[in-house]
Amino acid sequence: MKKFIEEFKSFALRGNVMDMAVGVLIGGAFTSIVTALTTNFIQPILDVVTGAKTYTLQDVAGFGTAFISAVVNFLITALVLFILLKSINKLMSLSVIKKKEEEEAAPTTKICPFCKSEISIEATRCPHCTSELDK
Known part of the structure; x- marks a missing residue:
């Protein structure tokens, strides 16, 4: 079981797997920005142009805050991922250095x-x- 855990750890912390995980998480966070942009800006413009709906000034102000909220959520997610990856890379470099010192007997x-x-x-x-x- 110990060997299995070691193999899984080396697999999970390999560069390709970490890059893919970051890509999926950033993609999910960016999806909310695209959804907010579409829902809060493009759809109301199409509604006004086609005459399907009219909006008040308060409605328009609410659209901007929802979009800004999505952008802030994306930036927070990106910052957390950056800090997490930076700390994982630091730990990995420390363990590699330690192994090299052990090998240099x-x-x-x-x-x-x-x-x-x-x-x-x-x-x-x-x-x-x-x-x-x-x-």
Whole structure:
């Protein structure tokens, strides 16, 4: 079960999945802007032009506030997503840095100064040229 959770975490936090999730959320928020624009500006203009309905000044003022509300909701959603992604990217970069530090362990080999062969770090004599090595 632990391996399954690790695999899911790496899948979910991959760039493509995160980009797709952001796209879906921004698309949903932008839909409300388009709906508000259509309902509050384009439809009333068509109603007046076709003579289907007449509007008072109070009605027109209400249309503007609904559209502004949709725009503010979109901006808040975009800001929250930006902060969320920025923090996830920061956490991911910290975990990558930590893994790289763990991988960069102490060397296990060294180069013989006489014959330039690769030998064990603990060797006191080179197995190739039998030279005595400094500790």
